[in-house]
Amino acid sequence: MxxxxxxxxxxxxxxxxxxxxxxxxxxxxxxxxxxxxxxxxxxxxxxxxxxxxxxxxxxxxxxxxxxxxxxxxxxGAFAAMSEVGLSEISGSGAPNDADIEGDLISAAADAGNAFNPNVTAIPVTRIEGVTRAAIAPTASGSIFDGRGALVSMSGSSDSVFRDRAFMVVELGETGAGRTGGSRAALWPAFEAALRDAREYPNRYRSGQGGALLNEIDAAALQPFARGQGFFLVHLESAADIRRLIRFKRDNPSLKFVIHGGAEAWQVADELARANIPVIVDPLANLPDRFERLSARLDNAVLLNQAGVRIAIAPAPGTVDAHQARLVLQLAGNAVANGLPWDVAFAAVTRGPAEIFGASNLGRLERSFLxxxxxxxxxxxxxxxxxxxxxxxxxxQSLTSRQTQLRDRYNPRNRRH
CATH class of the missing domain: 2.30.40.10 (Urease, subunit C, domain 1)
Structure with a gap:
């Protein structure tokens, strides 16, 4: 019973x-x-x-x-970057569909195919007021981490409302570490990958093969290399961001969104002119590596003042499958450091929706979802x-595994 x-x-x-x-x-x-x-x-x-x-x-x-x-x-809040639905229990040896090892698949990895709307983190996230999220995998063998998806926290079988929504690429220290340890190799590798993708399938059918990508990854990268989607770029330092701005200027058909941007405040005016949005972590203020030496707590404030479109989410390397629910807390911290309340709230609702092209979300206006x-x-x-x-x-139900455990073991609910 x-x-x-x-x-x-x-x-x-x-x-x-x-x-x-x-x-x-x-x-x-x-x-x-x-x-x-x-x-x-x-x-x-x-x-x-x-x-x-x-x-x-x-x-x-x-x-x-x-x-x-x-x-x-x-x-409802929109978690601008998460791994929710890709892992049930992190760090336990249980399957984790957010992590991709080896070099067989990188750009072709597809978070939408791995999303599980039945994991316990979904209701835990939903009852905190988060109704949507962008999710993406993380690879280790390439500068490309794979394709991200946009998902609902409804828990229904059709929760993925846009798959292959963006391509994640590492163009900072992490990317350099995957291309021989140097940015001198990183950018030529990125440009070679774009050429492989643009010339797919002809060069592969001819037997020539790709300079950098296998056929599977070249096919997956092609729409983004042709400007039909955007690259979510993990970048932190001002120097790396300036390099991206120059690259975009030379390749105007390509679309970029920065995730991280610890030093983005130093190039805020340039980012605004280039129309490159930044997904920023308001708590990223420690110089824990060289590309974040100038990180500061009011980064979001300065970006907003310059007219840069922003969203708020955990920084690269701190995104996991269970903490998407804390995005509103991050926005509150941004307010504490000078970001106006309405801007901070928009950065976890309307801002992510607009950045990811979900134009029918993020506002309470006629015809919006x-x-x-x-x-x-x-x-x-x-x-x-x-x-x-x-x-x-x-x-939606406001019950989760956590509330069930709370109620089960609450002494007030015990029968005497």
Whole structure:
């Protein structure tokens, strides 16, 4: 009987309900758009999308009314870089689909194919107000880590809503270490890989082969080498970032987003002119390696002041499968170091959505997908938590493995 009950509870957690018409009434609505913040506002959700946002919206017949009671109502958070869904238990010897060893596959690695919507980290992440994430693998045998995907935290079988969304490439110290230990070899290797991809399949069918890539990786890299997707580049130092800016100037069809950018503040104006966004970690302030010697806590502040598009996420090397939920805490730290609240919140909602091309997410505006969170306090405060989470208009369970264990072993719940 206990086994049956546990199975039924697990099914309830994993199986979303159907979308319905919902009016969220009397909230502090953070639209993330032209509407700004609407006090005592309402959000109407119809068929999984935002139908109306404003004050005194009448509930349609049959709509369910959810009282916000003046609390924050916001778009769901978007974890701009994570490995959530790629590993169940890190560091335990259990399978970890985020790590790719050897040199058989690198650029062709596909995070979307490995994503598991049933891992326990999904509900743990969701109940913290994170409804979407960008995920990517990490390779060790090449400068290319593989193709990332965009995923929902709904736990449904169709959670991957965009696969092969970007290509991760190492063009800093890590990349240099994979090409003989020198940046002098790194950039020629990157350019050779792009040529291999652009000339696929002709040079492979002719028997010539690639200068750097095998046929599988060349095929995977080709769309990105032709400007049909963007490269997520792991870079930290100002010198490396300037090299990327020059490369983009010489190759205007290619698209780049920097992940890391510890010294990006030193070249903020140049990044703004080059229109290269930066996914930054507001806690990366220690010179733990040479490419981060000038890291500082107000990096995001200075980038924003220069007009650089930013998102907030853990720095390269600190991304894992279990901490995507902490992205809002990182944004709160950015506020503590001078970033305006609305900019910091946008950097974990609208900013990632726009950077990754998910233009129907990140705002509470008409026709946007209804990823909506109601909070019991300021969403950037660690003491706040969601009281309701909706993904595409479907209210999600606020139960996770952690809450189950909490309730099971809470002395107050024990029968005497």
């Amino acid at each position: 206990r086994t049956l009950a546990a199975l039924l509870l697990a099914a309830a957690i994993a199986s979303p309900a159907a979308a319905e018409t919902i009016l969220i009434n009397n909230g502090r609505i953070v639209t993330n758009g032209a509407g700004g913040v609407i006090e005592n506002g309402d959000v109407l959700i119809v068929d999984g999308r935002i139908s109306a946002v404003g004050a005194n919206i009448a509930a349609p017949r049959g709509a369910r009314v959810v009282e916000a009671g003046g609390r924050f109502v916001t778009p 209804a990823d909506v969170v109601i909070w019991d306090g300021d969403p950037l405060q660690v003491t706040s938590a969601p009281t309701a989470v909706f993904i595409e208009g479907v209210e």
